[in-house]
Structures are given as structure tokens and as C-alpha cells.
Amino acid sequence: MAAILEFGPFRIDVDAGILFHGAEPTPLGQRAVLLLALLVRRGGAPVSKDALIEAAWPALAIEESNLTVQIAAVRRILAAISGEAGWIETLPRRGYRYIGPAATTLDPDCATAAREQPPLPLPDRPSIAVLPFANLSGDAEQDYFADGMVDDIITGLSRINWLFVIARNSTFIYKGAAVDVKQIGRELGVRYVLEGSVRKTGAMVRITGQLIDASTGMHVWADRYDRRSEDVFALQDDIALSVVGAIAPSLRRAEINRVKRKRPESLDAYDIVLRAQPDVDSGMPEQVRQALSLLDRSIALEPDYALAHGNAAMCHHCLFLRAGLQEANREASIRHARSAIAHGQDDALALTLAGFSIGMDGHDRSAAFVAFEAALAISPSSALTYILGSVVLGWGGDPDRAIEWSEQGLRLSPFDSWAFAAFDAQALGHFHRGRYEEACRAAYRSVQANPRHSITYVQLAAALARLGRLQEAKAAAARVLELHPSFHYGRQFQGVNCAPALASSLGEALRIAGLPE
Known part of the structure; x- marks a missing residue:
């Protein structure tokens, strides 16, 4: 019996002359299937027109136009089903070449048995498999670099304690194989699959990655990284950190969207935190009060749940600074932060949220950075740790480190929902250094990242005032009071324990802009 060819989402049963998409046969004719099978078998190598004609029309004299028509039919079917056009390349005056995903040859009995395997159950937390990256360099010796990149990414993701990560030994069985992401999700029992490619050209390396929801086939995240390749190992570390830093918030967003579709009564403590997360991240008093009601439910279900305590600390921090500087909120923020630290020694996110509350509301920046450094020891790619740490550094009067940490956080997660806080830290740092144009920028x-957050307009009003753009500064100040009617900069500076030199300079600028002390 002839073997079965699998490539991308397709499978050719050569003996039957049928092209399948998953388990469904396609309307491709038998001659076109024979042509496609030969091209796929020769993957990446040119196939002459004569060889193709002999494969599909053995011992027959036919016009070359028949070949052209059949190749066009193959291209049309592959593109229509996959949504991608790049499968078969025309080589003028020479023939054609298959340029799609690498093919795997399977024994039909084994292929049938594999398809009949029952899917593994999904874990009770987000789960991911990182597939071997394709080496597109045209140099087999570069396989080690692609494999090392995947190893680093798996190691980085494994440090995220809320994420279930499939071990390398299980995912590398797919190396060089055509992959159907949905099938891999069933075989490995994971919700998400990360796949990518590496292309090394001269002194440059391009890494692409895409995260796919294996249950739906939908893309969750995709990005491309271009770097110079002077130091291969440093390059692997750099890109692995960037990929992991970008994937973590993307996964959280995907999980939050998934939980929103679940029936509320089916939620456990983890799902309740996910449901609360968008309201926590909003930084808006009305929304964080809603989040707190959910977080209280989560903590009632699991009193030692560090992430629930960390998010509750952030909610009370928001209410303290934006809803009247009530001492009860400040004390609750610190209390939940201490619980997050006590129960979350292996949870980078819980430590990060707790460190922020301890630094901002507890005014203990040394303790805050003990928590931040512990978070980074667990997960070096934690973008939020750098972002929130940069805010603490900014208000603490350490402008250079504030800018450095904020830039690192944005590099790890350029589209993070907390990006506005990183820009705030940069504005504080540049303002403190007297670089008012940079502060304004x-x-x-x-403001663009979070137009509803009053503190963003505080920074803008101060920078504009220093630049002598008073009309714009007063407009920004008016927006501050519209969003936060009880705002007084003196009380706000006291609330965050603003460094004295910064408080003096910033306060003078805000007074010029028309904000009350």
C-alpha cells in the first residue's frame, strides 16, 4: 500500500489519488493529486515539466497547457482551503517547485491509528507546546541555533507558574514534520501551540513566531525579531526573553476572553481572578470595585491564593490614590501585598503586584525591590515587573533607572496593557532630568495608551508648563480634574512618597498649569 504524505493541514493518499484537508477529502482531481504528490516528495527541489507530465500522464503525449491547467487547479485548492498562496513556485523554462511546509511520509496503518487516539484532557490551567522552529537558512548546521532558541523559550515559559508547558522531549518528536496545530493540541493535551522559524543571512538573523489557539486554529499572537548575530548565545537569550515576555500577556488576554464565555457558576478561584483582571488593569475606581467583589470570592475559595491577593492589593492602591486617599485603602493594599508575598514565593506576577503596593503605598522601596528582584529571578522575562518597578523608581527620584526599567519592560511586551505606566515613568524620569521635550513626548x-488615567495628564501638564506651552498645559490640567475631581498634587505626592526634589520641581510646574496644591 502506498504511503501517506502529510504537509501543513493537508494529507495525500497517493494510492487512492485523494487530497484530504484534515479528515475531509478535497475536490482535487486524480491527475492534479499525482502532480502535487511528486512536488511534495521533492520538497524544495525543482521538478521538470517532463517529469511532472510523466507522473500524471504516463506514456501519453500531451500538450504542456494540460500541465499548466492542473498546476493552476492545485494552487487554487491549496490557497482556497489554507488561506495562503505560497505553495508552488514556477521556475521559468524549467518546471515547478514545492515551497510549502515540510512533508512527512506515514505508513497508512500508523496514520489511521494516530488519528484514532483519544485526545488528552486539557490541564486546569493554560497549557502550551513549543514546536521546533523551522530552519529557513538553507544551512543544516544552523539547526543547532534554532533548537537552542526553542530550548530557551521553553525554559522561560516553564518559569511562569500559572502556565503548563510541555517538555522539550515531547515537542521535538514533531521536528521536520508537517504539523496540524489542532491535531498537536489533541495529541499533547494543550490549548496553545507556539511555532516559528529562524532565517540566518550573513550577519543578520530573523526569528518569527506565532501563537495559535489549538482548539480553534485562531492566531493569538505573532511577531518578528531581526537581530545581528555577532554573539549567538546572547542573541538566543535576547530573543527568547522577548518572545516569552510578549507571549505571557497575550496568553492572559486569550484566557480572559475564554473565561468570559464560560458560565459564571462554573468558575473556580483561578477563573474568577481572570474574570477580574481587565477591571484591575483599568486603574479606574468604579471598575476596580467590581474587581474586588470577584477577588473576594476567589480568596474565600482559596485563602492562600497569592495572585488574588496581589490583584486585590492593586485594587486598593487604585482606590487609595484615586478615590480620596482613604487610609483604609492604603492599609488594605499593604495587607493584601504581604499575603501575596507570603504565599507567592514561586509566583512572579503576585510578587510584582505586591512589590508595587509595598513600594507605592507602604513607602518601603527597599522591600519593593526585594519582591521585584525575586519576581525576576523566577521569570526574567516578566515585563510587568520592569514596568511597575519603573514607576516606583520614577516617583522615588531615580530617573535613569526608571527610564532603563521602563524601556526594558516595553521591549519585552511592546503592547502591554500597562504600557501607559512605563511611559509615565519615562515622563517622570525625563522631567526630573530637565529634558522637558522628551518628558512631553x-x-x-x-495618554494615547490610556486616555482615562488622570496621572498621565498630570505628567503632560507639568511638561507642557515647563516648555512654556501654557494654554496646552491648562487644557491637560483641566482633564486631570475632570477625571479626578478631588486631585491636589501636594496630597498626591505625599500619598506616593514622592522624592523631595522631584516634588518641588513637579509641584511648581503643576501650579503654573493651574492644578490645586
Whole structure:
């Protein structure tokens, strides 16, 4: 019996002359299937027109136009089903070449048995498999670099304690094989699959990655990284950190969207935190009060749940600074932060949220950075740790480190929902250094990232006032009071324990802009 060819989402049963998409046969004719099978078998190598004609029309004299018509039919079917056009390349005056995903040859009995395997159950937390990256360099010796990249990414993801990560030994069985992401999800029992490619050209390396929801086939995240390749190992570390830093918030967003579709009564403590997360991240008093009601439910179900305590600390921090500077909120923020630290020694996110509350509301920046450094020891790619740490550094009067940490956080997660806070830290740092144009630019980026957050307009008003653009500064100040009617900069500086030199300079600018002390 002839073997079965699998490539991308397709499978050819050569003996039957049928092209399948998953388990469904396609309307491709038998001659076109024979042509496609020969091209796929020769994957990446040119196939002459004569060889193709002999495969599909053995011992027959036919016009070349028949070949052209059949190749066009193959291209049309592959593109229509996959949504991608790049499968078969025309080589003028020479023939054709298959340029799609690498093919695997399977024994039909084994292929049938594999398809009949029952899917593994999904874990009770987000789960991911990182597939071997394709080496597109045209140099087999570069396989080690692609494999090392995947190893680093798996190691980085494994440090995220809320994420179930399939071990390398299980995912590398797919190396060089055509992959159907949905099938891999069933075989490995994971919800998400990360696949990618590496292309090394001269002194440059391009890494592409895409994260796919294996249950639906939908893309969750995709990105491309271009770097110079002077130091291969440093390059692997750099890109692995960037990929992991970008994937973590993307996964959280995907999980939050998934939980929103679940019936509320089916939620456990983890799902309740996910449901609360968008309201926590909003930084808006009305929304964080809604989040707190959910987080209280989560903590009632699991009193030692560090992430629930960390998010509750952030909610009370928001209410303290934006809803009247009530001492009860400050104390609750610190109390939940301490619980998050006590129960979350292996949870980078819980430590990060707790460190922020301890630094901002507890005014203990040394303790805050003990928590931040512990979080980074667990997960070096934690973008939020760098972002929230940069805010603590900014208000603490350490402008250079504030800018450095904020830039690192944005590099790890350029589209993070907390990006506005990183830009705030940059605005504070540049303002403190007297670089008012840069401060203004950073503040504008913060406003664009989160136009409902009053502190973004505080930074903008101060920078504009220093630049002598008083009309614009007063407009920004008016927006502050519209969003936060009880705002007084003196009380706000006291609330975050603003460094004295920064408080003096920033306060003078805000007074000029028309904000009350």
C-alpha cells in the first residue's frame, strides 16, 4: 500500500489519488493529486515539466497547457482551503517547485491509528507546546541555533507558574514534520501551540513566531525579531526573553476572553481572578470595585491564593490614590501585598503586584525591590515587573533607572496593557532630568495608551508648563480634574512618597498649569 504524505493541514493518499484537508477529502482531481504528490516528495527541489507530465500522464503525449491547467487547479485548492498562496513556485523554462511546509511520509496503518487516539484532557490551567522552529537558512548546521532558541523559550515559559508547558522531549518528536496545530493540541493535551522559524543571512538573523489557539486554529499572537548575530548565545537569550515576555500577556488576554464565555457558576478561584483582571488593569475606581467583589470570592475559595491577593492589593492602591486617599485603602493594599508575598514565593506576577503596593503605598522601596528582584529571578522575562518597578523608581527620584526599567519592560511586551505606566515613568524620569521635550513626548504616549488615567495628564501638564506651552498645559490640567475631581498634587505626592526634589520641581510646574496644591 502506498504511503501517506502529510504537509501543513493537508494529507495525500497517493494510492487512492485523494487530497484530504484534515479528515475531509478535497475536490482535487486524480491527475492534479499525482502532480502535487511528486512536488511534495521533492520538497524544495525543482521538478521538470517532463517529469511532472510523466507522473500524471504516463506514456501519453500531451500538450504542456494540460500541465499548466492542473498546476493552476492545485494552487487554487491549496490557497482556497489554507488561506495562503505560497505553495508552488514556477521556475521559468524549467518546471515547478514545492515551497510549502515540510512533508512527512506515514505508513497508512500508523496514520489511521494516530488519528484514532483519544485526545488528552486539557490541564486546569493554560497549557502550551513549543514546536521546533523551522530552519529557513538553507544551512543544516544552523539547526543547532534554532533548537537552542526553542530550548530557551521553553525554559522561560516553564518559569511562569500559572502556565503548563510541555517538555522539550515531547515537542521535538514533531521536528521536520508537517504539523496540524489542532491535531498537536489533541495529541499533547494543550490549548496553545507556539511555532516559528529562524532565517540566518550573513550577519543578520530573523526569528518569527506565532501563537495559535489549538482548539480553534485562531492566531493569538505573532511577531518578528531581526537581530545581528555577532554573539549567538546572547542573541538566543535576547530573543527568547522577548518572545516569552510578549507571549505571557497575550496568553492572559486569550484566557480572559475564554473565561468570559464560560458560565459564571462554573468558575473556580483561578477563573474568577481572570474574570477580574481587565477591571484591575483599568486603574479606574468604579471598575476596580467590581474587581474586588470577584477577588473576594476567589480568596474565600482559596485563602492562600497569592495572585488574588496581589490583584486585590492593586485594587486598593487604585482606590487609595484615586478615590480620596482613604487610609483604609492604603492599609488594605499593604495587607493584601504581604499575603501575596507570603504565599507567592514561586509566583512572579503576585510578587510584582505586591512589590508595587509595598513600594507605592507602604513607602518601603527597599522591600519593593526585594519582591521585584525575586519576581525576576523566577521569570526574567516578566515585563510587568520592569514596568511597575519603573514607576516606583520614577516617583522615588531615580530617573535613569526608571527610564532603563521602563524601556526594558516595553521591549519585552511592546503592547502591554500597562504600557501607559512605563511611559509615565519615562515622563517622570525625563522631567526630573530637565529634558522637558522628551518628558512631553513620553506623556503623550502615555495618554494615547490610556486616555482615562488622570496621572498621565498630570505628567503632560507639568511638561507642557515647563516648555512654556501654557494654554496646552491648562487644557491637560483641566482633564486631570475632570477625571479626578478631588486631585491636589501636594496630597498626591505625599500619598506616593514622592522624592523631595522631584516634588518641588513637579509641584511648581503643576501650579503654573493651574492644578490645586
